[in-house]
Amino acid sequence: MLSRRSSLVALCVWLALAQGCRKEPVSDLTLAHEVSPNPPRVGPVTITLRLTDTAGRQVDGARITLEANMSHAGMVPVFAEARETEPGRYQSTMELSMAGDWFILVHVTLKDGRKIDRQFDIKGVVAA
Ligand SMILES: [Cu+2]
Helix, strand or coil, X not given: CHHHHXXXXXXXXXXXXXXXXXXXXXCCCEEEEEEECXXXXXXXXXXXXXXXXXXXXXXXXXXXXXXXXXXCCCCCCEEEEEEEEECCEEEEEEEECCCEEEEEEEEEECCCCCEEEEEXXXXXXXXX
């Protein structure tokens, strides 16, 4: 019984590793962000994202969605899609409805289907 359990654990570990090996690592991509206006105010903010690889080449053709949340509980998240305005440059407008600290979750799906999730803060949003 004990050995059955430990072999089950071993199987799970093996599956997790096998799955990890099948996916290409995407940690080598850089996602730079810029928020306008700066400092940010309540209302629409423009978020510009630049996706590059280790060689500094633009990564185009990605599908990027954003989710804005506040650092306190009880807020409805704000969702938006980013549009590619030039190769590797993605832009989105989000409506920040309250002053305070926000954080943005960025979900990136690359052309080849690989996915990356990133997160950054927009702290100290001031009343309009
Ligand atoms: Cu809030």
